[in-house]
Amino acid sequence: MSDAVRKPIAYRNQCKQVWCTGCGDYGVLKSFTRAFAKLHLANEKIAIVSGIGCSSRLPGYTATYGFNTVHGRPLPIATGLKVARPELTVVACGGDGDGFAIGIGHIPHAIRRNPDLTYFVMDNSIYGLTKGQASPTTRRETKEAKGLVGVDETPINPVLFVLASGAGFVARTQAGDMAHMAEMLQEAIQYPGFAFIHCLSVCVTYQGRSFQDQLDRDVHPLPTDHNPTDAQAAFQIARTDPWALGIIYRRPLGEEFDAKSEPVAE
Amino acid sequence: MRHTEKILHLTLVGSGGDGVMSTASMLLRTAARMGLYGMMTQSYGPQIRGGESAAHVTIGVEPVAITGVVKDLIVCFRFEYLSRFAQEITAAPHVALFHSAEETDIPVLLQTKEGMRVPIPFQQILEEAGLPEIAKNVVVFGMVLRALGWDLGDGNACVSEVFSHKSSAVISSNLRALEVGYQHLETLTLPFRGPRHGAAKQTTVISGNEACAEAAVDAGCRFYAGYPITPSSEILEKVYELFPAVGGRLVQAEDEIAAIGMIIGASWGGVKSMTATSGPGLSLMTEMLGLASMAEIPVVIVDCQRAGPATGLPSRMEQSDLWHAIYGGHGDFPRVVLAPTNIRDCYLTMFRAFHLAETYQLPVLVLSDANIAQRSEIIEKIDTRGFPRGERAIAALETPGDIDALREGIYRRFDLAAAVDDRWPGVNPVAIPGMPGGMHSIAGIEHTERGTPSADGANHERMNQKRFRKLMAIERETAEWCVTSGRAKAPIGLIAWGSCAGVVQEYALTRDDIALFVPHMLHPFPARALQTFLEGRRTVGVIEMNFQGQLYHHLRGIGVLDGTAHNLRRSGGLPFQLDEIGILLREGGLI
Ligand SMILES: Cc1ncc(C[n+]2csc(CCOP(=O)(O)OP(=O)(O)O)c2C)c(N)n1
Ligand code: SF4
Numbered sequence: 001m002s003d004a005v006r007k008p009i010a011y012r013n014q015c016k017q018v019w020c021t022g023c024g025d026y027g028v029l030k031s032f033t034r035a036f037a038k039l040h041l042a043n044e045k046i047a048i049v050s051g052i053g054c055s056s057r058l059p060g061y062t063a064t065y066g067f068n069t070v071h072g073r074p075l076p077i078a079t080g081l082k083v084a085r086p087e088l089t090v091v092a093c094g095g096d097g098d099g100f101a102i103g104i105g106h107i108p109h110a111i112r113r114n115p116d117l118t119y120f121v122m123d124n125s126i127y128g129l130t131k132g133q134a135s136p137t138t139r140r141e142t143k144e145a146k147g148l149v150g151v152d153e154t155p156i157n158p159v160l161f162v163l164a165s166g167a168g169f170v171a172r173t174q175a176g177d178m179a180h181m182a183e184m185l186q187e188a189i190q191y192p193g194f195a196f197i198h199c200l201s202v203c204v205t206y207q208g209r210s211f212q213d214q215l216d217r218d219v220h221p222l223p224t225d226h227n228p229t230d231a232q233a234a235f236q237i238a239r240t241d242p243w244a245l246g247i248i249y250r251r252p253l254g255e256e257f258d259a260k261s262e263p264v265a266e
Numbered sequence: 267m268r269h270t271e272k273i274l275h276l277t278l279v280g281s282g283g284d285g286v287m288s289t290a291s292m293l294l295r296t297a298a299r300m301g302l303y304g305m306m307t308q309s310y311g312p313q314i315r316g317g318e319s320a321a322h323v324t325i326g327v328e329p330v331a332i333t334g335v336v337k338d339l340i341v342c343f344r345f346e347y348l349s350r351f352a353q354e355i356t357a358a359p360h361v362a363l364f365h366s367a368e369e370t371d372i373p374v375l376l377q378t379k380e381g382m383r384v385p386i387p388f389q390q391i392l393e394e395a396g397l398p399e400i401a402k403n404v405v406v407f408g409m410v411l412r413a414l415g416w417d418l419g420d421g422n423a424c425v426s427e428v429f430s431h432k433s434s435a436v437i438s439s440n441l442r443a444l445e446v447g448y449q450h451l452e453t454l455t456l457p458f459r460g461p462r463h464g465a466a467k468q469t470t471v472i473s474g475n476e477a478c479a480e481a482a483v484d485a486g487c488r489f490y491a492g493y494p495i496t497p498s499s500e501i502l503e504k505v506y507e508l509f510p511a512v513g514g515r516l517v518q519a520e521d522e523i524a525a526i527g528m529i530i531g532a533s534w535g536g537v538k539s540m541t542a543t544s545g546p547g548l549s550l551m552t553e554m555l556g557l558a559s560m561a562e563i564p565v566v567i568v569d570c571q572r573a574g575p576a577t578g579l580p581s582r583m584e585q586s587d588l589w590h591a592i593y594g595g596h597g598d599f600p601r602v603v604l605a606p607t608n609i610r611d612c613y614l615t616m617f618r619a620f621h622l623a624e625t626y627q628l629p630v631l632v633l634s635d636a637n638i639a640q641r642s643e644i645i646e647k648i649d650t651r652g653f654p655r656g657e658r659a660i661a662a663l664e665t666p667g668d669i670d671a672l673r674e675g676i677y678r679r680f681d682l683a684a685a686v687d688d689r690w691p692g693v694n695p696v697a698i699p700g701m702p703g704g705m706h707s708i709a710g711i712e713h714t715e716r717g718t719p720s721a722d723g724a725n726h727e728r729m730n731q732k733r734f735r736k737l738m739a740i741e742r743e744t745a746e747w748c749v750t751s752g753r754a755k756a757p758i759g760l761i762a763w764g765s766c767a768g769v770v771q772e773y774a775l776t777r778d779d780i781a782l783f784v785p786h787m788l789h790p791f792p793a794r795a796l797q798t799f800l801e802g803r804r805t806v807g808v809i810e811m812n813f814q815g816q817l818y819h820h821l822r823g824i825g826v827l828d829g830t831a832h833n834l835r836r837s838g839g840l841p842f843q844l845d846e847i848g849i850l851l852r853e854g855g856l857i
Contacts, residue, residue: 010669013705015718043672047699049531052710059707060719063673065699066707067534068719069527070557076491076524080531080539083515084489085700088535106527109520 005040008033013063024175024201025055028122031181032062032091038186039089046089049078051103053095053129055122055201072102075110075119082115089189090117097127097135100156104136108165111194118188118195122175123158124203125211132206142211159248160238162196163231168251169195170234172244174219175202176212180245187247200243215243222246273326274460275334276410277355280343281318285403288428289341290321291471291642292407296416296424297325298471298644301464305330307641307841309354310581318347320354327461330643331608331768335843337361338458339413341406343388345373353840357381360457364409382457384413391450401443408447414460418448468647474609474638475542477645478568479504481616482540484650487566488514489539491528493521493547496580497636498570501542522547526554526565533563534708536658536698538620542568545578545587548631552595555629557710559599559733562680562694564623564658566616568632570639571764573838583636584838585764586812591631592789592820598730600737602626603789605633607749607767609643615786617653618747625656626736627693633788637765637841661695663703672705678715679706685732692735741790748792750799752781758856759783759803761796763810763817766842770809773847779857788817793826800826805856807832811842832856 011033019025036046046064050056052071059066065088069077078092099107099121110119125142127133134148136156143151163170169191173184181199188195200219202212222244227233234249276293278286290306297304304325310317322333336356341364342348348355352375357363360380363372367387386409388402397405404425411421421444429437472480479501482490490509492502506516515532519525522543529539543551548569558565569591573584591603602622606615615632623630666672677697678684685692697704707717712729714720751771758780762770767784774780783799785792800806808818808831818833834850842850851857 006669010672012673013675014673042702043705044700044702048707057719060709060717062707063675063705065705066717067531067561068707068709068711069530069561070553070710073523073527073554076519076527077531077534079517080489080491080528080533081535081699082531083517083528084532084535084537084539085698088700105520106524109524113517 006037006043008037011036011043011046011063013061015061017061018057019054020205022202022204023054024124024203025058025122027175027178028055028120028181028199028201029058029061031178031185032058034178034182035185035189036064038182039189041089045087046091047081047085049074049081049090049092051094051098053098053127054203055093055095055124055128056098058093072098073106074098075103075106078117079110079113079115082117086116091120091189092117093120093122095128095135096121096123096125096137096158100136100158100161107162111162111165111167114168114193116192116194118185118197120185120188120197120199121158122199122201124201124207126203126206128203128206142207157238157242158198160235163234163238163249167196167249168193169247170198170249171196171247172198172200174200174215174245176215177245184247191250192253218243219245222248271459272328272461273324273330274339274414275322275324275337276339276341277323277337278321278341278406279318279347279351279355281347283399284343285400286319286321286341289403289407289410290323292404292424292428293323293325293410294642294644295427295471296411296420298469299420299423300416300462301466302327302461302644303329303464303466303469304644305333305641307333307637309351309840318350320351322354325461327464331772332841332844338460339410339456340364340376341410345369345371348373348375362413362456362458380457384451384454386450391446395442395446397439397443397446401440404440404443405447408444409451411444412448412451413454413456415462418445421448466644466646469644470647471642471644472609473500473640473642474606474612474634475500475570475640476504477609477612478542478616478632478634479508481613481650482566482620483508483512483514485617485620485653485655486538487540487620488512489529489532489537490514490516490541491519491525491532491539492541492543493519493525495544495547497572497639498542498544498568500639501568522550523554526551526558526567529565530554530558530561530563533565534699538564538624540566540568542570544570544572545590546576548587548590548594552590555601556595556597556599558629559601560710561708562627562733564627565629566619566623566632567629568634571633571635573636579839581636582839583765583841584812585635585766585810586814586816586838587633588788588812588816588820591633598734600628600734601789602628602630602740603633604630604786605764605788606638607764607784607786609638609641610645610648611786612638613648613650614653617650617655621654621656622740624658625690625693626740627658627696628736633764635765659690659693659695661697661704663697663701665703675706675716677704677706679708679717680713680715680729680732682715682728682732685735691739692732737790744787744790745792745794747787748783748785748795750781750783753778754781755802756781757804759800759806761785761806761808761817761821763788766809766811769842769844770847773844791821791824791826793824796821796826805832806830807834807851807854807856809834809847809850811836811838813837
């Protein structure tokens with residue numbers, strides 16, 4: 001079994017998924033398994049570490065090693081694991097609340113340490129699990145329309161935040177486009193350092209149809225002439241275009257810090 | 267207080283630039299070289315850097331358990347600093363007082379009939395010898411060396427060792443400073459003699475924090491994550507120094523939440539991992555203390571207790587994190603709490619901590635405190651060969667034969683049936699990420715045997731039973747992890763823990779009506795051993811340093827003490843002094 005090239009299904013366990021019908025997280029799960037298959041990763045060499053939220057249920061559904069931790073903390077735990085087991089492919093994941101509210105303090109520090117792992121944030125711009133409160137990425141119009149707390153607070157811009165913190169790989173994708181998600185994930189996993197993926201996702205239950213409509217209308221690929229190694233261009237996109245999908249920034253190797261992965265002696 | 271040639275109490279009081287700590291530490295190192303025992307404690311103002319400080323050194327022919335308050339020798343750079351340390355310093359009748367020559371008004375505190383004053387023109391000595399200001403501490407070291415009648419050769423060896431990583435010019439300048447100090451007091455004869463020869467062999471000078479770090483690395487710790495906090499930071503620094511030689515990795519985390527997260531992650535990866543902190547950090551770690559227990563991941567957390575809640579008294583000691591350690595956190599979860607009583611004990615305690623954490627797959631807290639953490643002692647080298655070294659049980663895994671088996675998963679991380687094994691109750695062999703055939707997920711959310719989330723109350727009850735079964739086994743294994751002393755028939759039975767145990771023990775030695783019980787396990791508590799100890803005692807008292815009587819109430823709660831037991835306690839700050847123990851016992855009506 002171990003040498004056979006595995007199909008995406010081989011990375012999915014038999015646990016019943018409990019997301020709402022139509023939730024963007026189903027697509028994310030499929031894109032994960034597809035990327036793993038494309039990269040011919042052995043199941044046991046993959047570890048997925050999540051926080052808490054609907055999106056953080058993901059590692060419970062993969063036939064890999066998984067850790068559904070506590071709210072906001074996947075990054076420190078994933079970092080510790082990667083130090084202990086550098087040979088593993090480590091993916092940290094969670095929601096926008098998990099990452100950009102309670103867990104945001106860990107992001108710049110994970111970036112500074114630059115462990116070779118991928119951080120995948122499913123940004124549905126709402127707290128799904130706790131039933132529909134505003135998250136730090138909820139747009140003001142949405143909060144106003146839904147009567148959510150924090151109408152006066154401006155949303156955070158995850159891509160800009162992560163770029164400004166010095167991340168070497170930053171991409172945006174959307175849960176509705178499985179092939180694109182899988183492609184971004186493959187690129188991120190292969191990038192030797194901290195890689196961030198911002199995934200625009202839909203919470204059908206608490207964001208409703210309007211958000212999906214907006215995504216359908218507004219998302220678009222990055223301009224064809226975008227050069228992902230151009231930091232200035234990346235910042236420009238991050239600041240001005242919240243709907244552009246693709247690899248926004250990829251620092252050329254050898255520039256600034258490279259990921260470290262000397263093993264720990266036992 | 268008695269004065270013999272067997273023990274000497276001295277204190278150096280100065281401000282930042284006077285180098286009292288380094289002088290005191292050179293004295294301690296020299297004493298070790300001479301086969302003597304000793305202890306050094308430091309006392310600071312509320313600000314951790316700058317400001318005035320006192321270094322208390324006690325040197326003895328026998329192992330030293332506390333630094334005494336009644337001083338034989340006092341070196342004071344400025345009398346005005348003394349008032350801050352009034353509770354810690356009393357002059358013996360024969361005291362020798364070295365002070366700056368510029369100061370002439372001797373504080374009342376230091377005026378004694380038989381004592382001797384030695385005014386010292388520090389500035390002039392340095393200038394005449396052409397020595398820089400920073401050599402002052404070594405000059406003073408030379409003076410004290412001479413005053414105590416110790417050999418210049420021992421001082422030379424000490425200076426060479428202390429400055430060994432510096433240039434040869436720095437070394438020779440310091441050797442000269444030592445000689446200048448030594449010669450300055452060439453004709454002095456003190457009104458007392460201190461210990462000059464000892465028979466201690468193979469000793470080393472070490473602080474409690476350094477001892478915890480050394481022992482942890484020795485016990486196999488290879489990952490450390492921590493956030494600096496007084497009085498624990500030297501553990502981080504020492505581990506960092508020791509790791510390169512053994513291939514360990516250390517991360518200075520962005521906060522204590524990240525620190526405990528990282529050690530949980532690394533330990534999940536199969537590497538023995540620890541962190542160290544103080545109360546504020548432990549508060550931040552509390553949510554993930556529960557995660558480590560729930561996901562059954564071994565971690566060791568050292569809490570160098572300081573005084574008070576919030577920021578409290580950062581450089582002072584207290585024993586007020588006991589409840590937090592035993593009960594802190596939401597939900598029911600097993601954890602272990604250990605406490606070393608002195609620096610030697612830090613070694614065994616750290617080995618035990620890793621042993622229990624790894625064997626039983628749960629978080630283990632080690633409650634040190636500011637006193638043990640920061641003080642230095644001369645101790646005999648510890649032979650750790652007989653110490654427990656439990657390893658995590660690793661699952662024997664089968665490679666799944668086909669895709670269905672792979673997806674189904676064969677391995678049950680939290681198998682209830684397997685966890686009834688008598689030797690390791692509640693414990694399952696683990697699959698470490700990376701091992702073929704062991705794929706599974708673990709979670710902080712309640713889960714089934716396979717680690718799948720479950721909201722079923724009956725499953726939660728079974729999982730609680732499984733996890734808490736570990737504590738029963740630990741209680742059996744650690745039933746004798748305590749030390750008792752005193753006569754079996756002594757009418758008074760005292761209970762003391764942590765660094766307070768030493769001074770209570772010293773006091774108990776002066777009377778034959780007191781026996782002492784010192785638990786090294788605080789949770790689960792060696793209750794059976796305590797009950798045996800208490801049989802036939804007329805009066806029982808728990809001595810501890812916190813306001814609420816945390817150990818006392820814990821022991822009442824678990825039913826080993828009844829309402830007739832006394833609680834002798836005060837808030838933290840300075841360590842208990844010997845006579846204070848007598849006062850507490852008298853006030854409590856025990857003696
Ligand atoms: C310390 C803590 N505070 C609050 C919560 C409650 N909580 C669980 S998930 C969540 C937010 C969920 O939103 P998000 O992270 O965006 O994930 P989603 O459910 O939308 O996928 C909150 C506030 C918690 N579990 N732990
Ligand atoms: S509540 Fe929203 S985020 Fe959660 S499962 Fe349902 S659709 Fe998905």
